[in-house]
Amino acid sequence: FFSNVRWQIGEVSSIKFCMDSWLVTEPLKTAFRCLFVISAQKKEVISNMGWFEGNVWRWALSWQRELVTEEITQLNLLQGLLQHHHPVKAARDRIIWSNSRGFTVKSLLTEADKLSNGEAVFDSLVGTVWKKIAPPKVEFMLWLALLGKLNTRDMLVKKGILDQQANLCIFCSEQPETIDHLLLQCHLSWQVWCNVAQGLRIQIERQMTFRQFYDVWMSQQYSHSLRKKFHIAAFFAVSWSLWTARNKKNFEQQEVHLDTLCHLIRWRIIWWSKAWKEYNPYSTEELVRNFDSIPILFS
Structure with a gap:
């Protein structure tokens, strides 16, 4: 019986993505065990695993760390299934009876094609933030930013919380x-990026979007694992520091000073590094004092 049952996923689904049997004949936590172990969304319902852009459902799978080769192979298989089985706009969760004689991936894809209204795409970039290099709240903030769901003034205007006249950058009051x-694009923000990048000897160019900037930054390769982590931590620290500085100015009327903010970012990067598993022979004070020497110390 169950091999002939299929789920059509509604727009607001209560089905648990990993825990319930909805895509194959067993829960995904069993069918894709190695992915479940590193998932950052183990208990989420399907509705929280992405969002609609028009009629297109955008899957956003998130992981606790970077995937290795075997896991990438499993992810490709999972994405192949999810491409044809996703929430449907203005629909409800319901069970569909299939005429297939038994479950196969081919029969699932064939049946799912009949059910699909709209399309589904994957946002693989957002899942790369869960690296355990920065505190969870920092990774979560960056995750929201990459999803385009950070509550900036522009977002609050779109939600009807603020008037259009209030939609000006807290730093420059121009855009x-x-x-x-x-x-990224605000003059103050770009000065901060350039300051930190110069200290770590990172060549940067201003991108059109924050997502593009993140993608380019993360594509940099290093042979030394600690050097790579400092590189990644710098992006997290700058993003988090800009966001918290924005909030303090917005809610507490605290002025933002470039030198102070850049110094705070350096402290954050070094402080976070003390929680990494790699051996680091230098003290926090030594690394902050010699921040510009990090590319040499960990080359």
């Missing part, structure tokens, strides 16, 4: 406070 402007 709408979008995620791209606040975290």
